[in-house]
Amino acid sequence: MSTLTSTTHRLIKEDQTTGIAIHDWEVRSHKTSILSSKEIDAASADLGIPIPEMIFGNNFLSIEHKSGFKLEFKALPALAMVDQSSKSSDLIKVSYAREWFDKRSMANQEHITDVIKPYDWTYTTKYGGTVLGSQFEETTNDSIDIEQLKKPDPILFYDENILFEDELADNGAAILTTKMRVMPSCFLILLRFFLRVDDVLFRIHDTRIYHRFGTNSVIRECSTKESSYRDTRARIPRSSGEDLSLLLNSNWVSSQLPEQESRVEVARLE
Template sequence: MAATHRLINENQTTGIAIQDWTVLSHKTSILNSQEIDTATAELGIPIPEMIFGNNFLSIEHKSGFKLEFKALPALAMVDQSSKNSDLIKVSYAREWFDKRSMANQEHITDVVKPYDWTYSTKYNGTNLGSEGCMQFVSATNETIDIEQLKRPDPILFYGENILFEDELADNGTAVLTTKVRVMPSCFFILLRFFLRVDDVLFRIYDTRIYHRFGTDTVIRECSSRENSYRDTRARIPRSKGDDLSLLLDSNWVSSQLPERESVVEVARLQ
């Protein structure tokens, strides 16, 4: 029997109520100057050029479990030392040298700031559930049902949200986004941090959340992928010629990057 559902559309919040779950996506404008000052003071680092600090994606179950995705908690996990950016500079020294002339080396030094200027974050959501609600633990044999997600099932609700974006002083882009789709049989969320440092590297941190209605499990898969810009560019089909537009497509880039780490966790509904 098809699952009954109710679509939600209130002010700047859209979503769906289905099978004891409520999925909400709130989309609004970037932070104003006062909010930016407050966020900067709280985080202790300069915030990205475009920060949608009031945007969020949330999933909540009637049992009290609630998981939310927002920009500021994600930025709170950014390395506030220069360790990460120093590693980029050392690991990809040849690319930096090729990219900048010797006369412009001072600019490279400026890029390595006393915090991770790439805004790389392995944030995988904020647990806002009531005390005693389910927690994610390492899984042994649980996996996301990819074949089910490939089926041409009707999409009852779809939402896409930008949490923050920065052009890295014209050196590339760092962007954190959420996507959710709800079908009659399941829901699937992708939280993606996508980093492109021009002529240097690509990095992707993905968090996938999957639940099949009728089961008592929610699966979370966190993965990281990374490779040099040069190697990734070399994978563009020759038929594309000088067209580099694929390098702007995070889905294509993700399919080309080697996986460095993958962790699967599961939470059980009470």
């Protein structure tokens, strides 16, 4: 059932789905439980790797324009981009990474018909969403309007959605989440992959999607940040003493990490 809230937008609430219809857009966020054991077996077999401990494979965030443009964020397409090259599992070392990798592989091998392949056990992914309709192209002439986002516009719809999470066998955390806010003038999505490998490194890959209503462009900004665990920990303010809680805060960590790479893309609405 949908509830009409004003002449300019309509909030959506249908079972496990919430969202908003505004101007020529429809936004939907679907949240449900983690995958069942049968779904996990099928996903592992399809991807060829053990999947994260907590995977919300049926969760999604989608935005769709009346022109046919659609952008969707899901866990399994993101995991399909995890590196499975021959040396991928050795790119990051921890004290017992080999033992952990063998253990995870053995736990899942009865459900995977192919030979277990090496894979990036941190689940690092540069997934930027699944696109239907108009495609994104790299641009140097478009950018997210930061000044517009600073304006105190009311938030008509806000949502957070977890796609997957893994504690890396108590070595840290890997988590992929979406956050979205819709204002009367625009919307902004943040898809964030956050990685913490204790005593080794921090890594963040952010994808931001921005659209100002009344324009024909959707901006996608992708960036990767990374630094050592030691250097990041050293940035904790002295006033905080040995309080390491900041290292669990992806926003604080992101503000401390140097940018490794970035690009801006644009999709034109017809």
